[in-house]
Amino acid sequence: MDAPSNVSHQPLLTEEAVPRGFRFGAVRAGIKASGNLDFACAAAEKPATAAAVFTSNRVVAAPVIVARRHLQDSEQRLSLLLANAGNANCATGNAGIEAAQRVCQEAGAVFGCNSHAILPASTGIIGVPLPVEKLIGALPALRAALGSSAAHLEQMAQAIMTTDTKPKAAAASFDVAGRTVRLAGITKGAGMIFPRLVSAPHATMLAFLFTDAEIAPLHAANLLEGAVETTFNRISIDGDTSTNDTVVLWASGASGVAISPAQSDAAAGFRRALEQVCLSLAKQIVADGEGIEHMVELEVGGAGSDDDALRIARAIAHSPLVKTAWAGCDPNWGRILSAVGSSGVAIDPSQVSIFYGDLEICNRGGVSPRLDKEAAHRYLQQREIRVRINLGGGSGACRFWTTDLTAEYVRINSAYST
Numbered sequence: 001m002d003a004p005s006n007v008s009h010q011p012l013l014t015e016e017a018v019p020r021g022f023r024f025g026a027v028r029a030g031i032k033a034s035g036n037l038d039f040a041c042a043a044a045e046k047p048a049t050a051a052a053v054f055t056s057n058r059v060v061a062a063p064v065i066v067a068r069r070h071l072q073d074s075e076q077r078l079s080l081l082l083a084n085a086g087n088a089n090c091a092t093g094n095a096g097i098e099a100a101q102r103v104c105q106e107a108g109a110v111f112g113c114n115s116h117a118i119l120p121a122s123t124g125i126i127g128v129p130l131p132v133e134k135l136i137g138a139l140p141a142l143r144a145a146l147g148s149s150a151a152h153l154e155q156m157a158q159a160i161m162t163t164d165t166k167p168k169a170a171a172a173s174f175d176v177a178g179r180t181v182r183l184a185g186i187t188k189g190a191g192m193i194f195p196r197l198v199s200a201p202h203a204t205m206l207a208f209l210f211t212d213a214e215i216a217p218l219h220a221a222n223l224l225e226g227a228v229e230t231t232f233n234r235i236s237i238d239g240d241t242s243t244n245d246t247v248v249l250w251a252s253g254a255s256g257v258a259i260s261p262a263q264s265d266a267a268a269g270f271r272r273a274l275e276q277v278c279l280s281l282a283k284q285i286v287a288d289g290e291g292i293e294h295m296v297e298l299e300v301g302g303a304g305s306d307d308d309a310l311r312i313a314r315a316i317a318h319s320p321l322v323k324t325a326w327a328g329c330d331p332n333w334g335r336i337l338s339a340v341g342s343s344g345v346a347i348d349p350s351q352v353s354i355f356y357g358d359l360e361i362c363n364r365g366g367v368s369p370r371l372d373k374e375a376a377h378r379y380l381q382q383r384e385i386r387v388r389i390n391l392g393g394g395s396g397a398c399r400f401w402t403t404d405l406t407a408e409y410v411r412i413n414s415a416y417s418t
Helices: 062-073 093-111 132-144 150-159 217-229 264-287 306-317 320-327 333-341 373-379 407-414
Strands: 022-027 039-055 077-087 118-125 168-176 179-188 197-199 206-211 246-251 295-303 353-356 359-363 384-390 396-403
Touching (some): 022 132, 022 150, 039 150, 039 217, 077 093, 093 132, 168 264, 179 264, 206 264, 217 264, 264 295, 264 396, 295 306, 306 333, 306 384, 306 396, 320 333, 320 396, 333 384
Parallel strands (some): 295 384
Antiparallel strands (some): 022 039, 039 246, 168 179, 353 359
């Protein structure tokens, strides 16, 4: 299933926001039945530092396997990133791995770089052979389509869409000694979203982050893992972890500003910018969830540890009973309390309080004496809602973003391959 063709073409990024040292582009390779853009590329002006995290699903797509190898073989110095939509190249056996490798080999010849310095990524339907010849045939046009403008980066964002209704991008910048460091990212994802991303030694979410800072490979990996943990790893639409999830951070060094642990101010500025961009992209994914009518921010506090708070947030976010209550604007706090109790975390139910926004609906494990069902129902009619759970225990806390579960989500996913 493809994204709708009536995608908004309002600019996603300003020209000033685009990191220097890269070129971007996309073409129609004929993989998507809609005929929309489906083959995207980013090229570094010279081999540049890259770090990546991938899905923790034990069923791993061929491009993820090849990407891990290429990152290791290139010592995390990439020249090219290729991403196709419409076909996940997953559950395709050795033929799928050979297909991903062949596309990289042919791209190396067309773009004039080592094939091991190319990172492939794919998204789309699982279990269908990758149409290699279509991708290879589109490579010359893809090279010709590259440019360094915001519009070129937006084309990449459009090309990687599947059931997304809109392209997604975010940017941030900061100054170091009179020089500007830029960071911009694009992402896709609307369903099959519950990222559990781990570092490289270990409908899909893809996220590509570009910066013109100079960063050593190990430091880039540490920065990326830290940012991912509190952003992409804190979202869920349907509780399903994709086989193809990939997040890449690519640093060209074109700004002339080096980011290292020894330069604390610059490193702190970059960390803030990276977290800002990642969080914006992660929340855009949730906001564009398949068929959703509510975007929900969960705030869990008073837990024994941050990990306990996260486990509870995930239990709530993955409860069909809770999610369908949100879809119906039903302030059924008992379902939330039940999900808290089923999380496996040791809690004292008599200490749990639950709020919709500022409206208390559960107090110390029972109905709140201040419960106003009509007010709670009205609050839940908003598209964006906030649910606070106070466990009344320790200092552990987390924020997590999720959605409701609607009949439209069921409709979309009941006919995805047909």
